[in-house]
Amino acid sequence: MNASLHLPGRIVSLRRQLVLKGLLPMTVVALAMTATLAVMQFRALGSEAHAVARIQAVRLAGSVNGVMGDDALRDALTRALSRSAPTQRAILYRDDAPDLIVTSGRDAPDRHGLHVRLSTAAGQLETVSDASALRERRTAATLMCLLLGAGVCGVFFLARRAVEHDVAQPVDRLRARLVQALHPRGTHAGTPDDPVRAIDTLLDELVELRARHEAAMADALRQRLQDIARHTRFVEQIGDHFRQPLQALSLFVAGMQPGEDLRQRAVLGQMRTSLTRLTELLDGLLEMARFDAGAVEPAPTAVLAADLFVRVRSHVEADAMRLGVDVRWRGGRVPFHADGALLVELLNRLVSCAVLSTPHGRVLVAIRRRGDAIRLEVRDNGMGVEPAEQARLFEEFTRLPGQPGYGLALAVARRIADTLGGHIGVRSSPGRGTLFWVELDHAAIGPASRGVVSALIRHAAS
Template structure:
């Protein structure tokens, strides 16, 4: 597929875009708010100190209102000044008399004086207060503001790292994986114009287009497959008709032959009949395998019980079992199940026929059991058994087993039937100890599992 064109200009990386457009503005706003709060707090401290100093100046001015004469005024101011700890000195400027200066004796550090002027009836009163506490409180507020700013920066750095780890890196990894999937031959993909998020959108659009084309291709392939199945089915039917008609005519011709008393002619006629039977069986097996391989067999599941299969198969196998002296037992006929009766009957026939041929003058046990929501069919015999090498290829085409006169088609067809039904088939055997063929059909059981099912499976089918 052709990749969409890339922009020649390389945009800013995704983490830079997110930081510049999202995280950094919030950090700047937080720093501005922190600085503003710090400045407002220091201004409120200065205003508070000035208010306290002005209140003290008002009290000092009020203390000299009742005094008359310089000595009384000086005494009143000195006494009031001694009770005003932050105020270190005062000066009373009078128009008709010299200025009156009173000091408490405490020294104000350089640069830490707070001056307040107040008009009184005796003149302008100027107080000098010690602002050391104000400077200390403002310094503390500045340090706290600086710490808050450092905390905001620390949160910014931590959030940036968490954003890169939890958001940016997964997004970039997803983009790289999608890009590598869509453009496997491009070693160093260049981000598309508009940033990496736009690149991801473009890649997703390509995936949607790829999925749409894939669905279209799958629909075309399915339609072609259905046409092939129909063509193969017609071909198989035509081949079967072309081969079966000569074989039927030859069988009728052989059946009408009268060998008389000649033993050699009778032997030749018997071989011809046997070979015709085997040719019919071979043709049926080949056509069955061809139908299954072409997908022309569609299972149709219905409700039934195991006895429906057992009764039909017992009638088909009785003649061969009697001729070979094989005792066949059937168990679990009352087990209800859900499946295709035609396919299950053909499967059971091929397995039981194989067991009967393998066990002359022996015993064969056919059983149906329930395992959870699955049904297990078992065909067990006490015949000669199979070697491990034979067990590995027993379900392959044209694998002839010891003692079998056939072409090795029956078990290959049985495996195809099981695959069509969606089950599994297997074999367990020991040389000289018999063989067990089992088939597991998942979801074929009917109703909830009951303990009575195992009890009913012990009774033979009727």
């Protein structure tokens, strides 16, 4: 896994640092505590065994006090030894008589016994107790401490592997990814051997690169704003320079009186038609230029669908009556948040295209809510569009079948939808009609109360 980023030398270096600075001191402290515990356990066991041996010696010394005669002393010591299981031998040293030695029959070598000396009225009494139990307990304590030390060492090695897997390798992979991202062609001069310092150096380089990128973006934004301002002035100047001659020519043509000459009437009609089409073409080109230059900024407000319907109906009503098209409106009570003027212009272009494509047919205009989005639909039952042509409908100079003009209405509609931050599309079947839709994300208001809807309705009616 990530073999290409695995750099053994660097991982070992980082692991060594983590072990020396983190794991090794804790391991040494744990082993020192284990050794201290072993020493304390040994001392406690020895102290306990010597205390028991001394208690037995005191009991034996008490048994010979006030006893006279060798036989009586021997008998007293024998009876006392029978009640003192750990004590195996008792030796009474007398100055005026031979030493008296009494054993319990469980003698062990003196070097393995516990010797205790006490002074009695009969002389010095030395007892020898069995130390095999002490040796066994010390052996058990030794094994326990060794196991504890082995456990500490095992934890150390497991933690060392975990540090390598969970810390060293991810840090080195992060370093390698930073190097690859900042120097994809391997042109960097090198980084420190310490991975942490290397990552810190790369992060400083990344911060510097980001600062340069932000400065470049700010320069690009300023350049873009200057370009937009220049394009806007250019569009305005083009509009002024073209509109003035066109308006003058239109006035000149309107004032012409052809009289009874049919040929002059036909030429005059063609001139008026050409001027009208030229004006429409200029308006469409200037409209696209405004959107392409970024000169149009949307101003969202609270809008009621019925308000849009009223304003669009006034634009398409004449064409609908002339062509016998039944236009129906649905969803007038839906409130949303968008630029009403741009939406009117967008909806007007879509409804006009649907009306012109559906003589003596039906057009349904609907606005409905989809989650937090608003969807506008314009559906007709006209001739429809071939699938091969649908992808080109929103391109410049692409006309719907049977429609006049230069094919700029839908191109402008797409630019309006993009300016509003929405999506526009078409779905059509030849002979069954066409559906244009526009979806505006995060434009829904709601759930709207009746008071809000009523207020918006009153505003639309006024």
